[in-house]
Amino acid sequence: MPRYASRHGTSPFIWCAAIICAIISIVVIFGGIVVFVGYMVIHPRVPIISVADAHLDFLKYDIVGVLQTQLTIVIRVENDNAKAHALFDDTEFKLSYEGKLIAILRAPEFEVVKEKSMYLPYLVQSYPIPLNPSLMQAVDYAVKQDVITFELKGGTKTRWRVGPLGSVKFECNLSCELKFRPSDHTYIASPCSSSHKH
Known part of the structure; x- marks a missing residue:
């Protein structure tokens, strides 16, 4: 028996899917152009986070091997951009002593307006x-030398809105040592900034 080839037209569903994909592609391309142009116009600089001030409020350790401490730490966030506000989230810093975690410092989402700074007091x-023998020796040595050092590490994520379709995102990271004099609880100021990251 003869065979006949059947011909079927493209279904409306496939046409609709193709049109939708084309529209999505155009929107994505257009959005990328808007973000790129906005970035070139605003040309945002990465904000700088730094330790503005600190104080050793309280430090006590005993022969049993227990350390108690209280510190005041002030983080400064600078937005040097003249054309854009900056939004910050996922802000978290970890404070430790000789690798032993003491506290986690967090901040809720916040905004810093253009060409302004904000201070985060903790x-x-x-x-x-509890201290093991080696940590007890480290604390004892620090007190005798009148310099005790804590480590502060962490950072924040920042972004700027660029038009209605997108944003530019950066990360600011901080890793430094905070040194204090146990005798009078003062902070030995030293450079502690994320400015070298950008």
């Missing part, structure tokens, strides 16, 4: 921290 009060 009051860090630790629970009693």
Whole structure:
């Protein structure tokens, strides 16, 4: 018996899917152009986070091997951009001593307007921290030398809105040592900034 080839037209569903994909592609391309142009116009600079000030409010350790401390740490956030406000989230810093975690410092989402700075004050009060013999020796040595060092590491994520379709995102990271004099609880100021990251 003869065979006949059947011909079927393209279904409306496939046409609709193709049109939708084409529209999505155009929107994505257009959005990328808008973000790129906006970035070139605004040309945002990465904000700078730094330790503005600190103070050793309280430090106590005993022969049993328990350390208790309280610190005040002030983080400064600078937005040097003249044309855009900056939004910050996922802000978190970890404070430790000789690798032993003391506290986690967090901040809710916040905004810094263009060409302005904001200060984040933290009051860090630790629970009693048990020390092993090596840590007890480290604390004892620090007190005798009148210099005790804590480590502060962390950062924040920042973004600027560029038009209605997108945003530019950056990360600011901080990693530094905070040094104090146990005798009078003063902060030995030293450069502690994320400015070298950009």
